[in-house]
Every structure is written in structure tokens, then in C-alpha cells.
Amino acid sequence: MELLFENARLIDPASGLDEMGAVLVRNGRIAGIFLLKDGFSGEFTHLLPSQRFNLKGRWLVPGLIDMHVHLREPGEEYKETIATGTRAAAAGGFVAVACMPNTKPVNDDVTVTTFIRHKAAMEGSARVYPVACITKGQAGQALTEMGMLLEAGAIAFSDDGRPVKDSAVMRLAMEYARGFDALIISHAEELGLVADGVMNEGRMSQLLGLKGIPSVAEEIAVFRDIALAKYTGARLHIAHVSTKAAVELIRRAKAEGVGVTAETAPHYFTLTEEAVNGYNTNAKMNPPLRTEEDRQAVIEGLKDGTLDAIATDHAPHSSLEKEVEFDRAANGIIGLETAVSLSLELVRRHGMNPLQLIACLSWNPARILRVAGGSLRVNEPADLCVIDVDMPFEVTRENLFSKSCNTPFLGQRLTGRVVLTMKAGVVTHSLLN
Ligand SMILES: [Zn+2]
The missing domain is CATH 3.20.20.140 (Metal-dependent hydrolases)
Structure with a gap:
């Protein structure tokens, strides 16, 4: 099983990377990190459209x-x-x-x-x-x-x-x-x-x-x-x-x-x-x-x-x-x-x-x-988070997954939202279609 996240702003503090590029996930692991500046231009033409996520500049972070x-x-x-x-x-x-x-x-x-x-x-x-x-x-x-x-x-x-x-x-x-x-x-x-x-x-x-x-x-x-x-x-x-x-x-x-x-x-x-x-x-x-x-x-x-x-x-x-x-x-x-x-x-x-x-x-x-993760590294489990820094997030009871809603931000409209979370290659949360 392969998935490609492309047109992402890759931010990896462990290596100091902050570049546009793509991440290939295969069998739950990061199989490749490809940077625009190194000439990556959307290869992997064998992938189906359903396996490609165009992140349109959103942040892709550990x-x-x-x-x-x-x-x-x-x-x-x-x-x-x-x-x-x-x-x-x-x-x-x-x-x-x-x-x-x-x-x-x-x-x-x-x-x-x-x-x-x-x-x-x-x-x-x-x-x-x-x-x-x-x-x-x-x-x-x-x-x-x-x-x-x-x-x-x-x-x-x-x-x-x-x-x-x-x-x-x-x-x-x-x-x-x-x-x-x-x-x-x-x-x-x-x-x-x-x-x-x-x-x-x-x-x-x-x-x-x-x-x-x-x-x-x-x-x-x-x-x-x-x-x-x-x-x-x-x-x-x-x-x-x-x-x-x-x-x-x-x-x-x-x-x-x-x-x-x-x-x-x-x-x-x-x-x-x-x-x-x-x-x-x-x-x-x-x-x-x-x-x-x-x-x-x-x-x-x-x-x-x-x-x-x-x-x-x-x-x-x-x-x-x-x-x-x-x-x-x-x-x-x-x-x-x-x-x-x-x-x-x-x-x-x-x-x-x-x-x-x-x-x-x-x-x-x-x-x-001293736990695994926290970085974007080839061969490591694909733990990923995609952030849309401009997407509004209205904090309402209905929008929260927690059983409780005790937050002073309830009813407020915040800016920036997590749109995808992946743990070891498994999507645990997604707002992407
Ligand atoms: Zn305490």
C-alpha cells in the first residue's frame, strides 16, 4: 500500500528541514522524502488518484x-x-x-x-x-x-x-x-x-x-x-x-x-x-x-x-x-x-x-x-500531521471529540487546523476528502 503526500511544506525539526516537497508512505513507513529543490516533480505516475494527496502547500510535520x-x-x-x-x-x-x-x-x-x-x-x-x-x-x-x-x-x-x-x-x-x-x-x-x-x-x-x-x-x-x-x-x-x-x-x-x-x-x-x-x-x-x-x-x-x-x-x-x-x-x-x-x-x-x-x-x-517518533525519517513509521495554517476552526461542542467541553475557547473561531493525522501509516483523523 502506497500513499503520496505532495506539494507539502515539509517541516522536520530533527533534521532542520523546511522545504517544499513530497513524502511517500509505503506499508506504514516513510519510504521516501523528495524535495522540490532537488528536482522532484511528481513522479510515481503508477499511483492511483486515490493514493495521491495534493496538500497545496499545507504543512506536513512529524x-x-x-x-x-x-x-x-x-x-x-x-x-x-x-x-x-x-x-x-x-x-x-x-x-x-x-x-x-x-x-x-x-x-x-x-x-x-x-x-x-x-x-x-x-x-x-x-x-x-x-x-x-x-x-x-x-x-x-x-x-x-x-x-x-x-x-x-x-x-x-x-x-x-x-x-x-x-x-x-x-x-x-x-x-x-x-x-x-x-x-x-x-x-x-x-x-x-x-x-x-x-x-x-x-x-x-x-x-x-x-x-x-x-x-x-x-x-x-x-x-x-x-x-x-x-x-x-x-x-x-x-x-x-x-x-x-x-x-x-x-x-x-x-x-x-x-x-x-x-x-x-x-x-x-x-x-x-x-x-x-x-x-x-x-x-x-x-x-x-x-x-x-x-x-x-x-x-x-x-x-x-x-x-x-x-x-x-x-x-x-x-x-x-x-x-x-x-x-x-x-x-x-x-x-x-x-x-x-x-x-x-x-x-x-x-x-x-x-x-x-x-x-x-x-x-x-x-x-x-526517550520515545520513538517526532521526526520525518525514511524507514521510520509514518507518523504524520498535516496542518492547514489558514483554515478556520470553530470550537463548538459538536466539533470536539473529547467527552468534555471545558475550554475557555468554546464558541471562538480560531485560525489553523489539523487536517490529517497518521499513526504508523494508519489515518487516525482526516478532514481531507
Ligand atoms: Zn500538574
Whole structure:
């Protein structure tokens, strides 16, 4: 079986390629990459019209990888399942996701890790890499059996949703992780300062009369975990960076050679605390939306490579958790299906190089997680994503594949949309006819 994607703008951050050309897929693998500048002019005349896709200049990039999602299965299948979450991932251009362990029960045991992997293999529209807990029950005390969890297929360790409060426990976790050469993902938050805050602390929280979470709560936690990574030599990844101070700490640590990487999410470079105005529970998340100064710092961090990855922190909730008063509403928004549209603004408005943008969504997460994919290479599985950067995308309940629709972008018209996702040669999402 052969398919040819022609007249594409091929963007491959792994090789630095950004050229017009074509990709030939044969038996699930990339069989050839042909560039216009090398004289390629649409050979393969043996192919039927149904095997040729004229992409008319659309971007053809490696299948995207999201290193931070919540799939809610097991335990909260009314919000999302492995099937619906990965279907939403495919619609967003993703061929692989790493799912966080705060399910019910939490993923602190090989039976849960194995369940997720089996379910994903049966029903998943994307590869699923389970992230296991650092501590049993995410209680912040006893460490999980890292060796057994890794053997069962855990890709990394995190107590995401909560920080590891006790520095001695985090130190021990990093020492064990280092022994396994495993990745620790930090949900960086100093709980004492978070207290019962529900949004960013500042002008807006005062105006709305809501309890604030100061940005220094993130700064202190990022500082601690970088210090521990430096001390133990462990591989550390900072999740969902939202503040200017955290960006600066990570920049400095990288310059010093500390083994730290970091991600942010599209909402942190798209929105600010202003979005909470009107007590909009779809703008409630953790960490909270911050100030314009923080937003600009996050953008700078992505542009200069301080922040390696764009992850969605896809966090589905039903109306039961969101259509309540702001104080009581659950944290988080869905993000898989809007990530590309929102991230394209970095190129359109902020002068980010398309190669770098795609690196944040594919090649960099692949390297951090040490998984296959994230690049366009001959003989590798055909993991592809086609993006129409001009196509409007109206975010409506009907247009979303996720079971939940808790997004502040609901009802908005975004620009740019994923029109095809292919995982190992299998089309998992298509708007092309
Ligand atoms: Zn988190």
C-alpha cells in the first residue's frame, strides 16, 4: 500500500528541514522524502488518484507528541476515556500522549499501568505512555516501586495534580530515578503558599474578591526541584510553567548545565488572569492563568529554548465540576484539539520559527521522554500531521471529540487546523476528502 503526500511544506525539526516537497508512505513507513529543490516533480505516475494527496502547500510535520494529558480512565470515564481522549488527541494532530497518574485509582501500581497500556493498545487512536506516581497514593510519603513500574511500561514519574511536599521524599525519589535513568516530572507548587487560593494573586483576584495563588508558590517549588536535580544528578522535567520567575530559574539552571527540561501549555501563552473575569470557571486551572508579564516571559522562554515543549495539560471535566461557583469548580481545561491552532499564533504574532514550534510539539517531547517518533525519517513509521495554517476552526461542542467541553475557547473561531493525522501509516483523523 502506497500513499503520496505532495506539494507539502515539509517541516522536520530533527533534521532542520523546511522545504517544499513530497513524502511517500509505503506499508506504514516513510519510504521516501523528495524535495522540490532537488528536482522532484511528481513522479510515481503508477499511483492511483486515490493514493495521491495534493496538500497545496499545507504543512506536513512529524506526528505530534503531547507529554502531559489526563485521560481520566480508570475511574472518571464520564469525563473522558482512553478511547475518547486519544480520539481527541488524533483530531489535534497527536500520535502519542503521556497520561498523568491522578486517575481513580491513581497509577501507583503495575496493575494500573498495565491496564492503561492494554486499553490503549485495544482502543487508542494514539500511543499512550503512562506516567506513574512518585509516591504511593500520591500521598507524598512512601515511594512507588519504580523498577517494576518501568518494566510494566511507565515512561516517567510524577505526582501531577500535587507536588511532592517533603523535600527529603523528593530527594529520595530523584536518587532512585537517577539509578534507573528515569525522568521525574515536577508539578511545582509550594502548597503552604497556595493554601485555598483559586486564581492568580493580584489585581484581578482583588477585584473579583477571590483568594489568590501567588506566583512565588511556583517559583519556590521550581527552585527547590532544580536544586535537588543539581544535587542528585537526576533528570528533571518541570510541568506547566506559568510564571516569569520560573522561566528565569530554568534558563539559569540550563546555562549551568543542570539536567532540567520544561514545558508550558497553550493557555499560558494565550490567556492571562483577565480571562477569569466574570467568574469564568473555564479559566480556572492549576497553576492559574497569570499576568501579561508572565505570558510574555513564557513566550520568550519558548523562543529561546528555555521551555522545551508545549504540552496541553488536557484536563477534562463535566459540567458537574465546572458549572458551579468559582471557588468550588475543578481546575483544568481540555486542550488537545485547540493546541495547534493556539500555538500557530506564536509564529503569526511572535515571530517564532515554524521549525522551533514544531520541535516543541514533536521532536523535543520525543527526546525528553526517550520515545520513538517526532521526526520525518525514511524507514521510520509514518507518523504524520498535516496542518492547514489558514483554515478556520470553530470550537463548538459538536466539533470536539473529547467527552468534555471545558475550554475557555468554546464558541471562538480560531485560525489553523489539523487536517490529517497518521499513526504508523494508519489515518487516525482526516478532514481531507
Ligand atoms: Zn500538574
